[in-house]
Amino acid sequence: HGQLSPTFYDTTCPNVSNIVRGIIEEALKTDARIGASLIRLHFHDCFVNGCDGSILLNNSATIESEKEARPNNNSVRGFGVVDDIKTALETACPATVSCADILAIAAEESVSLAGGPSWNVSLGRRDSTTANRTAADTFLPGPTQPLDVIIKMFSDMGLDTTDLVALSGAHTFGRAQCLTFIDRLYNFSGSGNPDPTLNTTYLSTLQGICPQGGDTTVVTNLDLTTPDVFDNKYFSNLQVLEGLLNSDQVLFSTTENNDTVAIVNNFTADQSAFFASFVVSMIKMGNISPLTGTAGEIRLNCGKVNDNSTASDGLLYSSM
Numbered sequence: 350h351g352q353l354s355p356t357f358y359d360t361t362c363p364n365v366s367n368i369v370r371g372i373i374e375e376a377l378k379t380d381a382r383i384g385a386s387l388i389r390l391h392f393h394d395c396f397v398n399g400c401d402g403s404i405l406l407n408n409s410a411t412i413e414s415e416k417e418a419r420p421n422n423n424s425v426r427g428f429g430v431v432d433d434i435k436t437a438l439e440t441a442c443p444a445t446v447s448c449a450d451i452l453a454i455a456a457e458e459s460v461s462l463a464g465g466p467s468w469n470v471s472l473g474r475r476d477s478t479t480a481n482r483t484a485a486d487t488f489l490p491g492p493t494q495p496l497d498v499i500i501k502m503f504s505d506m507g508l509d510t511t512d513l514v515a516l517s518g519a520h521t522f523g524r525a526q527c528l529t530f531i532d533r534l535y536n537f538s539g540s541g542n543p544d545p546t547l548n549t550t551y552l553s554t555l556q557g558i559c560p561q562g563g564d565t566t567v568v569t570n571l572d573l574t575t576p577d578v579f580d581n582k583y584f585s586n587l588q589v590l591e592g593l594l595n596s597d598q599v600l601f602s603t604t605e606n607n608d609t610v611a612i613v614n615n616f617t618a619d620q621s622a623f624f625a626s627f628v629v630s631m632i633k634m635g636n637i638s639p640l641t642g643t644a645g646e647i648r649l650n651c652g653k654v655n656d657n658s659t660a661s662d663g664l665l666y667s668s669m
């Protein structure tokens with residue numbers, strides 16, 4: 350994927366990163382969670398037909414929006430901020446920066462604004478003219494899926510176990526709804542009991558937030574220690590059985606012969622090792638099947654495919 354390059358917009362939109370950063374900074378003033386929501390959009394874009402902005406398309410006559418796929422529906426958020434970024438970029442550099450690249454840049458700026466690493470984002474992706482809801486239902490991992498299945502889903506995307514553990518570290522910030530982990534609190538794997546790999550104090554806290562028969566759309570912090578800071582506390586939480594999702598805790602509590610435990614221990618002991626791996630893995634994830642060159646288009650509105658008939662319609666009518 351040598352087609353992508355960190356200097357792609359250097360002459361056509363030299364300020365692109367600062368513009369994206371400025372809008373996220375503004376949004377963070379009223380929504381501490383927005384950075385987390387934005388990086389998740391990039392992940393859910395890249396795992397479905399590659400990093401092509403497909404997740405941003407709304408339903409239309411030709412589009413079955415990925416927004417309504419099971420892992421996304423009533424869950425992914427941040428579309429308004431993406432639109433604000435797009436509007437600002439259309440003013441600064443019209444028809445130049447793709448929506449797929451906006452997600453990649455927003456992911457990096459969000460991590461860096463939350464205290465995590467900065468990196469040079471590879472750029473030059475173009476936007477799809479299609480979406481694939483079935484692929485979103487198929488390829489996005491779920492919080493109750495077994496570790497071996499999640500490992501396989503990542504390896505199908507060219508991401509190894511180190512990438513999986515590093516990228517899971519994005520759960521160092523952001524929120525999750527009760528419905529994504531409530532089985533761990535009352536009826537783990539149909540046992541009628543809580544998950545034994547859940548710290549009992551944390552269990553009581555979570556039972557208070559998510560009572561049986563209560564509103565399962567209530568959200569809580571993915572990282573109970575530093576909920577809005579991008580750091581390695583996510584990994585130390587796993588060591589004391591304070592991972593929120595089953596898919597988080599199994600990285601440490603797995604009884605299979607997986608190398609994820611050693612990686613969690615390494616990232617707990619050494620935050621700079623986590624940051625370095627995270628950057629490598631984000632660049633790898635951002636390289637999944639991009640559209641480049643003249644493939645796809647630069648969408649003018651991230652929610653819909655360009656209407657290429659408008660110009661010729663105008664000509665048609667004026668000549669009549």
Ligand code: HEM
Pocket residue numbers: 382384385386387388389392423424425426490491492493499516517519520522523524525526527529571594596
């Ligand atoms: C390893 C497999 C993964 C699973 C099973 C998973 C699952 C989930 C679930 C269930 C939620 C909560 C959704 C909700 O309650 O509405 C969530 C949130 C989140 N995920 Fe993941 N995730 C995974 C990997 C990743 C990766 C690779 C990233 C980014 C690199 C990521 C970033 C996030 C962030 C930042 C949030 C919080 C979003 C917000 O607050 O709006 N996740 N994830």
Ligand SMILES: [Ca+2]
Pocket residue numbers: 393394395396397398399400401402403404
């Ligand atoms: Ca996509």
Ligand SMILES: [Ca+2]
Pocket residue numbers: 521522572574575576577578579580581582583
């Ligand atoms: Ca944190």
